[in-house]
Amino acid sequence: MKTKILSGKLNDLKVAGEIIRKNGIIVFPTETVYGIGANAFNANAVRKIFVAKNRPVDNPLIVHVASVKDTEKVVKEIPNSAKKLMNKFWPGPLTLVLKKNEVISSIVTAGLKTVAVRMPANKIALSFIRESKVPIAAPSANISGKPSGTNFNDVYQDFNGKVDAIIDGGKTDVGIESTILDLTGKIPIILRPGKISLKELEEILGNVKVYNKKSNIPKSPGLKYEHYSPSAKVVLVENKNKIERVCNHYKDLGKKVIFIGLSKRKLNVDSIIFKNNEEFAKKVFALFREFDRKKFGVIIVEGVDKSGIGMALMNRVRKAASVIIK
Numbered sequence: 336m337k338t339k340i341l342s343g344k345l346n347d348l349k350v351a352g353e354i355i356r357k358n359g360i361i362v363f364p365t366e367t368v369y370g371i372g373a374n375a376f377n378a379n380a381v382r383k384i385f386v387a388k389n390r391p392v393d394n395p396l397i398v399h400v401a402s403v404k405d406t407e408k409v410v411k412e413i414p415n416s417a418k419k420l421m422n423k424f425w426p427g428p429l430t431l432v433l434k435k436n437e438v439i440s441s442i443v444t445a446g447l448k449t450v451a452v453r454m455p456a457n458k459i460a461l462s463f464i465r466e467s468k469v470p471i472a473a474p475s476a477n478i479s480g481k482p483s484g485t486n487f488n489d490v491y492q493d494f495n496g497k498v499d500a501i502i503d504g505g506k507t508d509v510g511i512e513s514t515i516l517d518l519t520g521k522i523p524i525i526l527r528p529g530k531i532s533l534k535e536l537e538e539i540l541g542n543v544k545v546y547n548k549k550s551n552i553p554k555s556p557g558l559k560y561e562h563y564s565p566s567a568k569v570v571l572v573e574n575k576n577k578i579e580r581v582c583n584h585y586k587d588l589g590k591k592v593i594f595i596g597l598s599k600r601k602l603n604v605d606s607i608i609f610k611n612n613e614e615f616a617k618k619v620f621a622l623f624r625e626f627d628r629k630k631f632g633v634i635i636v637e638g639v640d641k642s643g644i645g646m647a648l649m650n651r652v653r654k655a656a657s658v659i660i661k
């Protein structure tokens with residue numbers, strides 16, 4: 336398949352809209368990570384996404400909308416809690432799980448009675464959805480099992496030749512995927528942490544729970560798939576006093592080692608130091624891909640505190656890590 340490369344300019348987004356209405360699939364930027372989208376109302380179009388990504392079909396997709404009004408086209412009702420959150424956080428990196436209506440195809444929701452909806456805060460994404468004139472079902476743009484694509488080159492590597500078009504939006508802003516909040520039960524549950532934090536949600540809703548594997552609360556079958564492991568071994572070091580020792584350990588084993596984290600220190604290995612959790616989150620997925628291209632054997636990641644985006648960042652790193660040192 337010949338993949339068109341489009342810019343974020345309106346004329347190009349009109350072309351993108353036409354492709355979507357003809358049931359094509361398109362990689363597009365959002366403020367979190369790139370998505371790979373199709374007409375949410377057309378099951379055949381949505382099915383192509385699963386093929387292009389090699390995604391298991393029991394992992395449901397997020398429906399992207401350009402307004403609160405669009406949300407009404409895919410859900411049964413918008414509860415008050417959702418209205419408050421939409422007012423405060425939309426457009427933005429918060430996905431809400433609500434009861435689905437009959438129009439939305441079961442391939443989008445993997446047979447669940449609920450649908451995940453979000454209005455992204457990226458001008459290109461919003462304009463693309465508007466030009467498509469339909470909600471866009473989209474997972475993150477990455478071949479299943481790889482880190483989500485956060486810049487044009489990474490999504491081009493994964494999807495050139497596999498999708499109808501890629502919209503170049505440069506680097507994404509947040510770097511990790513949206514917070515997912517399930518509003519279909521008695522108590523709201525964070526299914527996946529993201530930039531919108533537990534504290535921010537509690538301020539609006541009061542009691543909010545955080546999903547964990549051990550509890551029996553309802554969840555998406557897809558949650559079991561979220562493992563982004565680079566080929567390099569990822570070692571998460573939560574105890575800062577052990578960083579130097581761990582770096583030396585892998586270096587002595589003859590590995591090509593790199594350290595990424597917040598604290599400046601003298602190490603015998605390559606290192607990348609970030610200003611804060613936000614910069615760390617923004618760059619981490621792109622770096623995982625880059626380190627694989629550069630054939631690093633071990634990536635040592637410093638554990639950070641849970642403030643701001645820290646909780647979400649550690650959630651993703653823990654999933655990529657094969658060793659966690661406390």
Ligand code: TXA
Binds near residue numbers: 447453
């Ligand atoms: O920031 C993001 O959320 C990005 C951008 C492109 O919007 N999208 C994204 O999509 O990360 P994806 O497919 O990689 O992750 C969506 C997650 C999956 O874990 C899936 O299981 C969950 O959302 N999900 C989708 N529909 C659901 C539902 N009805 N109930 C519970 N979880 C759901």
Ligand code: MG
Binds near residue numbers: 474475483
């Ligand atoms: Mg994903």
